[in-house]
Each structure stands twice: as structure tokens, then as C-alpha cells.
Amino acid sequence: MFSRSVLSSCRSSSRAVLGRSFATEAQITESAASTSSPQPTRPKKTARPNLHTAIILNRSPLISRTPTPFEKAFYAYQARIHRALHNPFxxxxxxxxxxxxxxxFNIEExxxxxxxxxxxxxxxxxxERNEAAELMEVAMRDEVDESMPRIHEADVKNDVKNLNRRGQRNLYLLLKTQEDGKDVWRFPQGSIENDEYLHIAAHRRLDAECGQHMDTWIVSRNPIGVYHPSKPTVTAENAEKEVVFFYKAHILAGQVRPDQTRYQDFAWLTKGEISRRTDEKYWAGIKDMLSDF
Structure with a gap:
């Protein structure tokens, strides 16, 4: 049997070992806490962007485009073949x-x-001499089947407000306004009210910016493009940004009457003419939304 002195010495040695183990574990925990990475900081709250809707109001071509010389020769050749092979009337x-x-009918044929x-x-x-046919030919001598001229009077006068100009091309409505003390040409545009759908705002802004004296049709409830205008005078990181959603619409009848308190002038322009009136950044943001013809 072990004596009491031996048991007491064993107990003291075990306490010493446990104390050293607890001390080592505490040191490891303290060193791990000191070497751990700092807590991630929350991102700064950015300002909510101002949303706007813009309308690309389009007047579709009125007449087909002028065929090229090759197309004219091809169509004439096909017409002659069709006439040579058709059954007599x-x-x-x-x-x-x-x-x-x-x-x-015989004279026209x-x-x-x-x-x-x-x-x-x-x-x-x-x-045989046919007196009735001769009289009919004299009466029809002044009748010539000619198509209407492809150049309208508005093209000659360069009237950019006339919807009959450039009948072979797509025309788009641009409004002239002032921004930062400069004259700017852009599409009809306006802000969105709180809790308002984009397509409803587009309908409302079209009437407010262009008047209610025309019959229009907005193609879809979905925008066809987005534009992020930049304000050179604003440099703060948390400054409010602007986002413009573009909707496409067609004019069916009537004429635009813009709000004279906001706009000084308007024009119906082709894609090439728009590039010469707008600034480079605005043109780069809208050119892919327009038709080349």
C-alpha cells in the first residue's frame, strides 16, 4: 500500500501538470485573438439614383426607298419576263x-x-381604220401614269418641323432645352413620381412634354435602352446619380406641341441629323436605339 506522503506528492504533481496545460491553452487563445483579421466594416450607404423616362417618338417611312440602278434593271427584267409569259387577257x-x-383597255394595254x-x-x-379608237387615243394623250415625286416640298425648304420630309427615312422627335446654361437637343424626358411604374411614367411624360394634340402608340411596357448621364459639376461620392430609361413610340396622326416653358424648339430628324445636334456622350448612349434607315 502507498503511504500518505506518496499520494500527496502525486496529487501535487498532477495539479502542476494541469495548471501548465491550462496556461498553455490560454496563451494559444490569446495569441490567436491577437493575430486574427479585423472585423469587416459596413459599406457606406449610397444615395438612391433619380429615375427618368425618355420617349423615342418615331415617324415611320412613308414611301419605299429609291432602288439602286442594279435593282431597277433587275425589276424591269423580271417584269418583261412576266409579261412575255403571261396568258392573254x-x-x-x-x-x-x-x-x-x-x-x-386595248389602248392602255x-x-x-x-x-x-x-x-x-x-x-x-x-x-382597218377605227375612228372610235383614234378619238379615244386623242382623249387619253394627256393621261400619263406618273408616280408622285419622292422629294417633298419640306425637303426643298428644309422644314425640319414637317412630318412629310424625308419620306424614305425614319424620323425622330428631338426637343431643344437648356441645361447648365447651354442649348441642348435631346428626346422628351421627365422624372418618375414615387411608386410609379416606368411605362405609366412614360405615358404621362409623353403627354406632358409633347402635348395631347397627336395620336401615339408606345410599343412596349419594357424599355429599349438605358442611359446614365454624367454631371461634371457634381464630384461627391454620395451625390445623387441619374438613370434614364428609354421607351419607343410611334406617331400615327397630329403634331407635337411641346411645353414652351421648358422647350424652345423641336425638330423631326434622321439618325444622321441627330448625331450633328447632340453632344458626343449623349449620342454614344442613344445611337444603338435608332434605325439606320
């Missing part, structure tokens, strides 16, 4: 023989033949 079924309408194949096609080959 049965005049006996539609016209009474010798009636004035039959005589008029010979004109079309001459226009397609040239001289000597389209001549009257009948040997």
Missing part, C-alpha cells in the same frame, strides 16, 4: 365587243407593251 368575257371600255419592250411593240396592227 380575255377581253370578250369582261367587255362588250366594240364598247368604249374595250377600246380604252398597248402602252404597257411599249413601256415593257420598247418600240415597235405596242403598235396597232389592225388594217
Amino acid at each position: 380575255s377581253t370578250d368575257f369582261y367587255f362588250k365587243q366594240g364598247a368604249p371600255l374595250e377600246t380604252r 398597248r402602252r404597257r407593251e411599249r413601256r415593257a419592250f420598247g418600240h415597235p411593240f405596242g403598235q396597232d396592227t389592225s388594217e
Whole structure:
């Protein structure tokens, strides 16, 4: 059996070992806490951007574009082939023989033949003299099938406010206003009210900026583009930024009457003409939303 002195010595030695282990664990915890990375800081609260809606009001082309010389030659060649291979028109079924309408149709048919194949096609080959046909030809001598001119009076006068100008191209409405003491040309634009949908704001701003004297149609509830204008006078990091959402619309009838308290002038311009009136940054943000034709 162990004596009491031996047991007491064993107990004291075990307490010493446990004390050293507790001290080592505390030192490790303290060193780990001292070497750990600092707590991440919360990001600074940024200002909410001001939202705006802008309308790209489009007047679609009124006439087809002028064909190239190659296209003209191709279409003329196809028309001659079609006319040479088509079945003859049965005049006996539609016209009474010798009636004035039959005589008029025969004259018009010979004109079309001459226009397609040239001289000597389209001549009257009948040997008998037809006095009624001669009188009809004299009466129809001044009738010439000509299309309307492709250059409108507004193109000659360079009237940029006329919706009939540049009938072969897409036209877009631009308004002239003042920003930072400078004259600026841009699309109709306005701010959004609190808790207002973007497409509803676009409808409201179109009437407010351009008047209610025209019939328009906004294509979709979804914007077709976004633009972030920059203000050179604002340099603070938490300054309010602006975001402009663009919506596309078509004018069907009427004319724009902009708010004279905000805008000094307006113009219907093509894509190339818009690039010459707007600044470089604004043009870079909107050019991909416009049609090249």
C-alpha cells in the first residue's frame, strides 16, 4: 500500500501538470485573438439614383426607298419576263365587243407593251381604220401614269418641323432645352413620381412634354435602352446619380406641341441629323436605339 506522503506528492504533481496545460491553452487563445483579421466594416450607404423616362417618338417611312440602278434593271427584267409569259387577257368575257371600255383597255394595254419592250411593240396592227379608237387615243394623250415625286416640298425648304420630309427615312422627335446654361437637343424626358411604374411614367411624360394634340402608340411596357448621364459639376461620392430609361413610340396622326416653358424648339430628324445636334456622350448612349434607315 502507498503511504500518505506518496499520494500527496502525486496529487501535487498532477495539479502542476494541469495548471501548465491550462496556461498553455490560454496563451494559444490569446495569441490567436491577437493575430486574427479585423472585423469587416459596413459599406457606406449610397444615395438612391433619380429615375427618368425618355420617349423615342418615331415617324415611320412613308414611301419605299429609291432602288439602286442594279435593282431597277433587275425589276424591269423580271417584269418583261412576266409579261412575255403571261396568258392573254380575255377581253370578250369582261367587255362588250366594240364598247368604249374595250377600246380604252386595248389602248392602255398597248402602252404597257411599249413601256415593257420598247418600240415597235405596242403598235396597232389592225388594217382597218377605227375612228372610235383614234378619238379615244386623242382623249387619253394627256393621261400619263406618273408616280408622285419622292422629294417633298419640306425637303426643298428644309422644314425640319414637317412630318412629310424625308419620306424614305425614319424620323425622330428631338426637343431643344437648356441645361447648365447651354442649348441642348435631346428626346422628351421627365422624372418618375414615387411608386410609379416606368411605362405609366412614360405615358404621362409623353403627354406632358409633347402635348395631347397627336395620336401615339408606345410599343412596349419594357424599355429599349438605358442611359446614365454624367454631371461634371457634381464630384461627391454620395451625390445623387441619374438613370434614364428609354421607351419607343410611334406617331400615327397630329403634331407635337411641346411645353414652351421648358422647350424652345423641336425638330423631326434622321439618325444622321441627330448625331450633328447632340453632344458626343449623349449620342454614344442613344445611337444603338435608332434605325439606320
